[in-house]
Amino acid sequence: MARTSDPDTEINLPAGLYIVATPIGNLGDLTPRAADILRNCDLIACEDSRVTGKLLHHLEIDAKMVRYNDHSKPADRAALIRKMTEQSVALVSDAGTPLISDPGYKLVREAREAGVAVTTLPGASAVISALTLSGLPTDKFLFAGFLPSKAGARRRELENVKSLDATLVFYESGPRLAACLTQMAEILGSREAAVSREISKKFEETVAGTLFELAACYAKAPPKGEIVITVGPPAENQEEADPAKIEQALREAMQHMSTSKAAGEVARAYGADRKELYALALRLKG
Structure with missing residues (x-):
């Protein structure tokens, strides 16, 4: 005893x-x-x-x-x-x-x-806590743990889950966060997402936005602490976006990828014409 x-x-x-x-x-x-x-x-x-x-x-x-x-x-x-x-x-x-x-x-x-x-x-779980903090749909979700550290393997994992009609939940570390979010934006598109860290601790923080916005947010300053990424389902982006929203997504994407790639990823995310977006990207860049 x-x-x-x-x-x-x-x-x-x-x-x-x-x-x-x-x-x-x-x-x-x-x-x-x-x-x-x-x-x-x-x-x-x-x-x-x-x-x-x-x-x-x-x-x-x-x-x-x-x-x-x-x-x-x-x-x-x-x-x-x-x-x-x-x-x-x-x-x-x-x-x-x-x-x-x-x-x-x-x-x-x-x-x-x-x-x-x-x-x-039953008790504390970072997965469930992050879902409640995210403001994303919680009726269906997939917890995928830590993604692979290498870009190629991480891409394959993201490709496998990108069509799932569910909120995605991942664990991640601070030093790898920016690269992970950038690749998520490239593959999953401009979905709503959230980054929660240090849940239930003194410096708890949740930052919400599109994957493009979050990738740009953490590009220069890797955060500390335990991190959970939640990504909304593709259904969140099925409604036709207005031109201003598409342009904003393009601007965000161009901050951390090439003009051509940014145009392609945003076009795929919103179902827009890639050539038109590439022309717009050139005008924005120039």
């Missing part, structure tokens, strides 16, 4: 696996139920004991931890599942809900196959 500064809160947990969401920023976002599970479980499986240790220190919990992350071997997973048959094991990630953009699903799948009881404790 884990030790706590308040023995009155101790409860006997049945053996099994408990999937526990932890805060993505503000430690106050941890639910009381999650705190109780962490306080009373026999073992905590975590990505990094140093990170989870800070949360446990804040809660004044002295708990036994074991590392389980994407570097863990099948033998480590099997050993952990054996413990679950007799002990209560809490699974946490460094931040947010476990199994979202991490390989924990293998542990859950094999635990269930072994007859282990699995319980989940």
Whole structure:
């Protein structure tokens, strides 16, 4: 049984696996139920004991931890599942809900196959939080995790999802953000989008605009912190845009790509004539 500064809160947990969401920023976002599970479980499986240790220190919990992350071997997973048959094991990630953009699903799948009881404790998730901040449609969405760092592989991934009638959600890092947004604008067109960073932390910020606008916004100053990109579905751009809107999109595109390429991408995004847009781009440039 884990030790706590308040023995009155101790409860006997049945053996099994408990999937526990932890805060993505503000430690106050941890639910009381999650705190109780962490306080009373026999073992905590975590990505990094140093990170989870800070949360446990804040809660004044002295708990036994074991590392389980994407570097863990099948033998480590099997050993952990054996413990679950007799002990209560809490699974946490460094931040947010476990199994979202991490390989924990293998542990859950094999635990269930072994007859282990699995319980989940809902809580913080950067994906859901970013969707609520974006102002974009949330009735259908696809979470695609981190895009590849290389441009060619990233292009293939974006081509695969560009026709989906759903809001797209991606994780990204500050140094790669501008290049990612630029390629998104090239492939997905002038869709409405939002960049959310440091969600639930002191310097939380969400910047909304078209992909062209956001690419230009972050071209010179890469932001710091954890970043989530949300991109609206193609249906957002199906209505015919007025000439002023198309011209504005062309101006934005020309800030970070060649005149010819800008004309082609904006033409594709709005269903406009490429030759006419190229001529307009030359006039704007001249």
